[in-house]
Amino acid sequence: MESLLVSTGVVALAEIGDKTQLLAFLLAARFKKPVPIILGILAATLANHGLAGALGAWITATLSPGVLRWILGLSFLGMAAWTLIPDEIDEDETQISQRFGVFGATLVTFFLAEMGDKTQIATVAMAAHYPNPLLVVAGTTLGMLIADVPAVFIGDKLAKRIPMRLVHGIAALMFAALGLATLLGAGAALGF
Template sequence: MDAFSTSVITVALAEIGDKTQLLTLLLATRFNARGALITGIVLATLVNHGLSAWLGSYVGNLFAPNITNWLVALSFMLVGAWLLVPDKAEATTGRFDKLEAFGATFILFSVAELGDKTQVATVLLGAEYHQIMFVTVGTTVGMLVANVPVIFLGEQLLRQLPVKQLHRVAAALFIGLGFATLWR
C-alpha cells in the first residue's frame, strides 16, 4: 500500500473508540454547528499531523536505514499493543463553553492529539514513508472517516460499532505493518 492509503486506514481504525472520537461526540452534543466542528477537526489535525509526519520523516533520516526499519517496526508493534488498551473519556470541555464550536473543537482536538495513538502513528508513518504531504492528508482523511459520522449520528453509532473488535483489527494492522517493515 502507498503512504496515503496506509495512513487513512491505520488512523481511521485507530481512532475508533479513541478519546478524540469521544470528544467529537461530546462536542456534537454541545454545539449544533456541524460545519464548524468538521472544520475545527480538519485544521487541528492538519497542523498536528503535519508536524508529526515531518518529525517522523526527519527523525527517520537521522539513522541508518536498517536501524530506522527496526525502530519503526518495533514502534508499529508497540502502537498495535497500545490499541488494545481502552481510552478513558476526559471531561475537559466545560472550560471551553464560552468558545464557539470551531474554537473549542480546534483547541480541544489540538490538545487531545498530543501524545495520542494517532499522533504517534503519524510520526511512525512519516518515518516509514518520508512523504509528509501524503501522510498528513491521509491521516487527516482517516480522522474524518472516523469522526464525521459521529457528528451526524452520535451515540447510536458508537453503541452499534463493535469497538473491541475494531481495536483488535487496528492492533493487528499495526503489528502487521511492523512485520512488513522488517521484511522490506
C-alpha cells in the same frame, strides 16, 4: 499512493472508539453545530499531524536505516498493543468552549487531545516509514475525518452499534503487520 491508503485505513480504524472520537460525540451533543465542529477537527488534525509528519521526516533524515528500521518496527508493534487499550475522555478537555466558541473549542481540544495520542504517534512512524510524509499526513487526516465526522452527525447511536473490539483488533493487526514487515526488511527497497 500506498502511503495515503495505508495511513487512511490504519488511522480510521484506530480512531474508532479513540478519545478524540469520544470528544467529537461530546462536542456534537453539547453544541449541536456540526459545521464548526468538523472544521475544527480538520484544522486541529492538519496542524497536529503536520507536525507529526515533519517529525517523522526529520527522524528519517537523521537516523541510519538500520536503527530506523528497528525503531519503526518496534513502534508499529507498540501501536498494535496500544490500539487494544480503550481511551477515556477527560471532562476538562471540553470546558474550553466558554472562551473560544464552537470552532475554537474544537480546534484547541482536538489538537491537545491528539498530543501523544496513538494516531499522532502512528503519523510520526508512518511519515518516517514512507517516502512521502505529505501523503501520510493527508491520509491520517482523512482517516480522522472518516472516523470523526459520522460521530458528529450520528453521535452515540452509531457508537453503540459498532463492534469496538473487532475494529480495534483489525487496527492492531494492521499495525502489527506493518511492524513485522518493517522488522523483517520489507522496506529494504526504500532504504529502511
